[in-house]
Amino acid sequence: MGHAHSHVTPGQRHRGRLVAALAITCTVMVVEVIGAAVTGSLALLSDAGHMLTDAAALAIALTATWLAARPADQRWTFGWQRAEVLAALVNGVVLSVVAVLVFVEGVRRWGGAPEVHAPGMLVFGAVGLVANVVALMLLRGGQKESINVRGAYLEVLGDLIGSVAVIVAAVVIATTGWQRADAVASIAIAVLIAPRAFSLLRSVAKVLLEGTPEDIELTEVRTHLEGVDGVVAVHDLHAWTITSGVPVLTAHVVVDDSVLAPERFCTVLDAMQGCLRGHFDVDHSTFQIEPSSHDDNHEVAAHA
Structure with a gap:
């Protein structure tokens, strides 16, 4: 059996970016709350509220990277690495x-739109846009590697969209006087946030339900393993993800009886582990070796 652990997750590698994004988000949130109070804009207040959830989400993501760094022990054999996935779940729900x-608030405001100060709304929206672009650039690389960072990235992306909606609404109000543009912008922010939340929750659900990682095709894995000299067949094959960047694979491997000789056994085992690392980027694998003469009628047929 092979056990190779990576103690640094992608989320931990991008911790500094999360800290910077959190600082930017908190600063802009305060600015937008002040702006909403000055201008009376619901869109601006909605964006500030969204930034409040972003700040919480980034704080949760940072906490998760700290928990994920805790070492494994006898009770937590994979450590706390899945804390990053739970953080992404919280962010998706939020x-x-x-x-x-x-x-709901945008629809309510549609029936009685209050007076909004468009110039001030435009200024505060522009400040939010610039800050969100900076934060988004900080998180862009990490979101491709870590589901935890991706949750924070989607939060900031939603903020950026909100800032654009605020700016557009301010321009419409300033040029046409149509006050309901503020409510329309708020509804647009909500509609644009929802699909991103669903996408994140779907990714989290796949990890928690131990689905096969997107970049691993089990049929291809089986073909590669069965191509190793001495391997007869592979069954009971499972692959799942502990957290982003930490895939795990287990399999029952039927081998020629001659492979059970000490000098061949280690060679075949090393070849299979090297195959997984080289072709599928899987560092943690566990194999149950079975001689071809072994009766496998007791195996569960439903396994891959």
Whole structure:
């Protein structure tokens, strides 16, 4: 059996970027709250509220990277690495709740839109846009590697979209006087946030339900392993993800009886582990070796 652990997850490698994004988000959130109070804009207040959830999401993501760095022990054999996935779950739920609340308030405001100070709304929206672009650039690389960072990235992306909606609404109000543009912008923010929340929750669900990672095709894995000299067949094959960048694979491997000789056994085992590392980027694998003369009628037929 092979056990190779990577103690540094992608989320941990991008911790500094999360800290910077959190600082930017908190600063802009305060600015937008002040702006909403000055201008009376619901869109600006909605964006500030979304940034509040972003700040919480980034704080959760940072906490998760700290927990994920804790070493494994006898009770937590994979350590706390899945804390990053749970953080992404919280962020997805928060995004969904914010989308619903903003949508409901936008609809309510449609019936009685208050006076909004468009120039001030435009200025504060522009400040938010610039800050969100900077934060988004910080998180862009990490979101491709870590589901935890991806959750934070989607939060900031939603903020950026919100800032654009605020700016557009301010321009419409300033040029046409149509006050309902503020409510429309709020509803648009909610509608644009919802799909991103769903996408994140779907990714989290796949990890928690131990689905096969997107970049691993089990049929291809089986073909590669069965191509190793001495391997007769592979069955009971499973692959799942502990956290982003940490895939795990297990399999029952039927080998020629001659492979059970000490000098051949290690060679075949090393070849299979090297195959997984080289072709599928899987460092943690566990194989149950079975001689071809072994009766496998007791195996569960439903396994891959």
